[in-house]
Amino acid sequence: MQTLMFCTRKGLFEFARPAGAWKIIKHHFPGEAVSQFHVDSFSGAWFAAQNLGHFGLKLKKSFDHGATWAEMPCPAFPEKPKTGDWADDPTPWNVGHIWTMADDGRGTLWAGTMPAALFRSTDGGASWQLMEALWLNEKRKSWMGGGNDHPGIHSILIDPRDANVVAVAISCGGLWGTRDGGATWANFGNGMNAVYMPPELAGDPNTQDPHRVDFCKSAPQAWWMQHHFNLYRSVDAGQNWKELPAAQPTSFGFPIVADPTNPLRAWAVPTQADTHRYAIDGAMCVNRTDDGGTTWQTFRDGLPQAHAYHLIYRHNLALASDGKTLAMGSTTGGAWVSEDAGATWITLPVALPLVSAVVWV
Amino acid sequence: MSISITFSAHLQRHVAIPAQRIDAATVIEAIDRACAASPTMRNYVLDDQGHIRKHVAVFIDGALLLPRSDVMRPLHDGANVHIIQALTGG
Numbered sequence: 001m002q003t004l005m006f007c008t009r010k011g012l013f014e015f016a017r018p019a020g021a022w023k024i025i026k027h028h029f030p031g032e033a034v035s036q037f038h039v040d041s042f043s044g045a046w047f048a049a050q051n052l053g054h055f056g057l058k059l060k061k062s063f064d065h066g067a068t069w070a071e072m073p074c075p076a077f078p079e080k081p082k083t084g085d086w087a088d089d090p091t092p093w094n095v096g097h098i099w100t101m102a103d104d105g106r107g108t109l110w111a112g113t114m115p116a117a118l119f120r121s122t123d124g125g126a127s128w129q130l131m132e133a134l135w136l137n138e139k140r141k142s143w144m145g146g147g148n149d150h151p152g153i154h155s156i157l158i159d160p161r162d163a164n165v166v167a168v169a170i171s172c173g174g175l176w177g178t179r180d181g182g183a184t185w186a187n188f189g190n191g192m193n194a195v196y197m198p199p200e201l202a203g204d205p206n207t208q209d210p211h212r213v214d215f216c217k218s219a220p221q222a223w224w225m226q227h228h229f230n231l232y233r234s235v236d237a238g239q240n241w242k243e244l245p246a247a248q249p250t251s252f253g254f255p256i257v258a259d260p261t262n263p264l265r266a267w268a269v270p271t272q273a274d275t276h277r278y279a280i281d282g283a284m285c286v287n288r289t290d291d292g293g294t295t296w297q298t299f300r301d302g303l304p305q306a307h308a309y310h311l312i313y314r315h316n317l318a319l320a321s322d323g324k325t326l327a328m329g330s331t332t333g334g335a336w337v338s339e340d341a342g343a344t345w346i347t348l349p350v351a352l353p354l355v356s357a358v359v360w361v
Numbered sequence: 362m363s364i365s366i367t368f369s370a371h372l373q374r375h376v377a378i379p380a381q382r383i384d385a386a387t388v389i390e391a392i393d394r395a396c397a398a399s400p401t402m403r404n405y406v407l408d409d410q411g412h413i414r415k416h417v418a419v420f421i422d423g424a425l426l427l428p429r430s431d432v433m434r435p436l437h438d439g440a441n442v443h444i445i446q447a448l449t450g451g
Contacts, residue, residue: 052375052405053416054371054414054416054417054446054447055372055375055404055405055406055414055416055417055446056404056405056408056414058375058404071376071401074404076409077409077410079410079411080410093409093410094408094409094410095409
């Protein structure tokens with residue numbers, strides 16, 4: 001039975017369809033904000049990352065599909081230096097929340113956080129190691145917070161051919177990658193255009209605001225990016241990016257989801273603009289390309305088309321392992337499922353709290 | 362100094378920790394020693410830098426600890442320390 005998780009401001013909602021229709025079958029952590037959910041593909045353990053507001057970041061782990069949860073150590077920064085280059089760092093040395101998680105299928109977990117740092121665990125989350133070479137990189141001082149107070153890491157891409165090759169995407173700090181398991185990091189990605197920056201910095205890889213980056217698992221050179229402006233595609237694992245022709249109704253949005261087997265297929269959710277972060281004219285749609293981003297089909301069937309001011313955050317569009325079932329959740333608590341690769345949508349009969357991530361189990 | 366320390370129900374909801382009578386000379390020493398039996402509680406009260414979280418309040422004999430960074434504040438013998446969720450926001 002497929003299970004679907006909606007991480008929300010007021011808990012983790014578990015959906016299933018025991019009798020054909022999707023319904024909530026369990027509400028984990030009621031009343032508590034859950035920023036991200038991850039299933040460790042190595043151990044099968046569930047991880048739920050929380051931001052308790054008053055009490056900060058918390059990380060829970062379950063080996064029994066959420067029947068019981070154990071409190072785990074959280075990624076944390078070392079003591080901030082009182083002297084030297086980082087003494088006046090305006091970015092707080094406190095992990096606010098875990099924005100994204102990933103694993104390599106061999107027991108190594110990664111957590112990308114807000115503010116922008118990357119942590120690794122090789123013991124199932126019992127301890128976390130800060131990637132210091134990334135955190136203490138001088139170029140970090142040029143990163144910006146985008147729509148948040150501080151920059152954050154929202155995408156982690158592990159090369160399925162070599163788990164030491166890992167890339168992260170930062171809003172706003174562009175793409176950073178390691179080829180040695182995290183010992184050294186380099187900024188990369190040519191061809192992006194940050195039109196919000198002064199002209200001389202618009203092409204600088206370190207100034208880019210990738211909203212979300214994904215890649216085709218069976219063709220891992222084929223990467224997709226929903227940038228703050230426009231959609232991009234790369235055929236060399238993110239080294240060089242080609243700006244895609246303008247999509248209709250817009251090329252602005254947050255999520256991008258790559259098909260796991262077809263490198264020419266991806267989904268995006270067009271949104272009005274950065275100044276109006278909701279469905280275009282209050283009418284929701286989902287875009288899909290089947291030709292590498294040259295053209296996009298716009299699907300509206302089943303989605304609200306009037307006065308629907310939903311915003312789909314970057315982790316709020318998720319593709320199931322069957323490659324055709326999609327789920328989507330909004331900042332205003334809307335929830336939808338498509339069972340035909342996005343062509344038509346079913347509205348789930350719920351009014352959820354703000355959705356921060358949608359994850360298939 | 363022998364002091365007593367109590368954690369509010371809001372905190373107990375997450376981590377059970379009894380009221381305790383312990384020896385501690387400062388606020389941070391009181392928190393560290395009180396949390397020794399329930400280490401996860403420390404992360405609820407203190408942030409990565411060992412500072413009292415923005416939305417947690419520490420009272421000593423009914424007086425709010427200000428500034429909150431003053432975790433080295435000496436405690437007198439018999440002090441009553443209460444740690445609560447600061448009621449910030451609406």
